[in-house]
Amino acid sequence: MAPVSPVMVRPGPWQRLRRELFASRVDGLISIGLIGGLVAVGLGLAKWVLVQAQWTVISANSTLFAVGRYPLEQQWRLWLLTTLLALATGLSWGLLRALPRSGASARAWPRNDRWAVAILVVLALWRPMALQLALPIQLRWWAITGLLLLARWAAGRWGAAIPASARRWMPLIWPLLYLLGMVLISGGLGLVRVAPSDWGGLLLTLLMATFSILLCFPLGVLLALGRRSNLPLLRWGSVLYIEFVRGAPLITLLFLGQNILGFLLPGGLAPDRVWRAAWVLTFFAAAYVAEAVRSGLAAIPAGQLEAARSLGLPMPQALIHVVLPQALRVALPATVGQFISLLQDTTLLSLIGLLDLLGTARTVMANPAYLGRNAEVYLVLAVLFWCCCAALGLGSRALETRLNPTAPSNVTPSR
Amino acid sequence: MTRSDAVMIEARGVEKWYPNGFHALRGVDLTVEQGEVVVIMGPSGSGKSTFLRTFNALEDFQKGSISVDGITLSDDLRHIDAIRREVGMVFQQFNLFPHLTVLQNLTLAPVLVRKLPKAEVQRRALDLLERVGIAEQAHKYPGQLSGGQQQRVAIARSLCMEPRILLFDEPTSALDPEMVQEVLEVMQALARDGMTMVVVTHEVRFARQVAHRVVLMDAGVVVESAPPEQFFTDPQHERSRQFLSQIS
Incomplete structure (x- = not known):
């Protein structure tokens, strides 16, 4: 007969909630008070965010908040930089998953990663709507998010196939990208300052x-x-x-x-x-x-x-x-x-x-x-x-x- | 036994004061020949570990002279580095590098210091791990091994530098009793192969069976130096008799 280990019965969510929040009469009162307070604050905030607040101040100035007075005709450089950053991020992310330290088993898509992807997709879909971005900018954000995810997928899929000698140099893309980013932002090397x-x-x-x-x-x-x-x-x-x-x-x-x-x-x-x-x-x-x-x-x-x-x-x-x-x-x-x-x-x-x-x-x-x-x-x-x-x-x-x-x-x- | 008369360690009148004024070594003499196994015993605080640690300049000293493998110890850093390459040390607390695997612990110094090709060092490291009986743990981290296994890795790590002398600073004092034997066996095998060893230990059985000479230190001086038979059965000094009666 297999040994019976103690405390094998896991309480259901309701029982657990009851035990943790309403163990005694005082506990119950405190819990009700706190939950009531939280709900009131949450409702108030939601009401303000959705009804009273006027978000035009943000959507009308979104470029200003993002890059300040960076000249409009030079902003393509920042878009290029963002695209490169997204690519490098996706690549590094995928490689980290494809090549875990010293032989630990590789899991292609752990739960955290699936969450991260979901958040990225939701952000990409929600942001243009919330900021009322123009269509071209909206498309750019979608493309950048898509590129990031594509790089993540590709690196995770084929990362392990990269020869070890090349792999050692991969982290160097970040300092290189940083230097390139400085040039793109401030100009020089043929770009307007x-x-x-x-x-x-x-x-x-x-x-x-x-x-x-x-x-x-x-x-x-x-x-x-x-x-x-x-x-x-x-x-x-x-x-x-x-x-x-x-x-x-x-x-x-x-x-x-x-x-x-x-x-x-x-x-x-x-x-x-x-x-x-x-x-x-x-x-x-x-x-x-x-x-x-x-x-x-x-x-x-x-x-x-x-x-x-x-x-x-x-x-x-x-x-x-x-x-x-x-x-x-x-x-x-x-x-x-x-x-x-x-x-x-x-x-x-x-x-x-x-x-x-x-x-x-x-x-x-x-x-x-x-x-x-x-x-x-x-x-x-x-x-x-x-x-x-x-x-x-x-x-x-x-x-x-x-x-x-x-x-x-x-x-x-x-x- | 393969013993030649070449002198490997020669210490003359070594004196050391700690910065707080404590006179730890009060004129210690010791000569160790090639292939000799010398066991240093003594009560705690007698200066035996301090003395051992002067041989590879982990401790400095103020008076006297020490030469190791023909190199005189001085403040010259090149001499110190040269001596450390030839002298391995095994510590009471193992001091393995916890962030490196067992294999990396062994290969780090030969690759960095001796500039040997990595593949060759890895082969030698695996051979050594085989010799100390833990080849199958090569890719684990030290924290995953037992104390006895860790100490055997530490011995293999020292050997991987191919030293001419091995120093042991109470190598079994931090081990659970049932693990002491596995470490002593490795040390015994090394002695049989003719390694020059200086061992600070309380293991009487090891001293009896393996040592060529037992040295008793007390209060910073050498009290007695004799072959193990004589030391344990017929000590010449009152202090030695007193010490032996306390440990047996």
Whole structure:
């Protein structure tokens, strides 16, 4: 007879609901009160969104929110960039699924992926309607979404057939795409220059955020290593820098950057106002990333470095191959937390007169035609920022699982 | 036994103070010949691990001299790296790299430091894993192995660099009792093959059966150095008798 394991009966949804929400009289009262409150708020919000709110402020200014004052006749460059980004995303996504780490079984379409596709399709169908986009733009969005999904499907289908030697270079498409993107956005190499002061809206926000995130990370790692170095000059330099930056509010540093750089550097040498802000953001975030990475380094037992060194690895190689891979994985959640606050900190750019998403929103709201439409604008802004931050958070969690050698999905079944 | 008279480790008057002023080594002498197995015993805090770790410069020392395989230990980093390539070390806590598979743990250093072709190193690594009896675990991660298996991987990882000397720092102290034997057997086989080994351990049976010489350290000095028969049956010093009565 098979052994009977205890608690095999799973309660039905009703029973569970009853047990969790209405276990006692007080529980029931609290539950009813809370549910009532939530329903009231939800209904109120739905009523406002569907009936009272006037969304013309968004649909009429959708281009402004997206790219600011980027010249209309040059916007094809941004469309091209978006298309390339969609292709690269689909490709990477499919490859990740087709080539899981070290022999774990590949599943072509896990449930999360099916959800993601559903959300993408719903967005593609709903967005043109909600924003009342013109037909050509609507078609473009459909094409881009279609391309993304096609790339995802193709890479998932045939990714495993790519020879290993070529596969190693695949991640390089991202830095290349980033450089290409910078050229497409700012011009050069035969393209008309578009000055940074003409970038705006979501474009500027994302550009600032990605630039700072990509640069502050290596900088932060170096600072963290410097802070733990045995060389006094390096150590004190790092400590001084980190503590100075962490001791000043970002907005102060942003103003400082705008004014002082202009005084210090002669005319042409000072970077443009937008780039000055980007560098300040980068140096600011690097100090915080350094502290996150330092906590990761502290979590790695000293024996790891000793083992690596006793095998004859010189210090840089011991750090790169043994200590940092482990330390960065420990530091990953805290680091991504820094990235998320960095993304949100880009709204401070509006205070020094740059037209990022918030800055653009403020100019729109200052237009007498849209007087009193603040709630609509701020709600859309909040949703946009939430989407970006949620994407970062999801990405970090996926990366964490992938980098964890003993996570169930990565473990090779024993032979 | 294949023992020649070539000197592999020569330590003279080694003294070490920790930064807090503690005088850990108070003039230690030791000579280890090629193919010799030396077991260092002693109570905790006697400086035996510290002394062992000076041989591959994991610990520095302030006075005296150490030369390993003809290379004098100094602050010169090139000398230290050169010595570390020839001296393998096995730790009490294994110190395997948890983010790499067993096979990658073995191949990392030979590929990076000795610049050997990857395929060749992998072949050798698999041979070594076969030798320590865990070839079938090559693609697992250290966290999926038992303590005894991990320590055998650690030994194989050291061997993969083809060292001329192996240092063992209490290799069985962190193991469950039933796993001690499998590790000791691997070490015994190494000794039979003529590997020069310095072993800090509390395993009396291993010292009796495998060691050519047993060294007792106490309070930062060598108290007694003798062949195992003599050391365990007829110790010359009062401190040795006291130590032996405590561990048996």
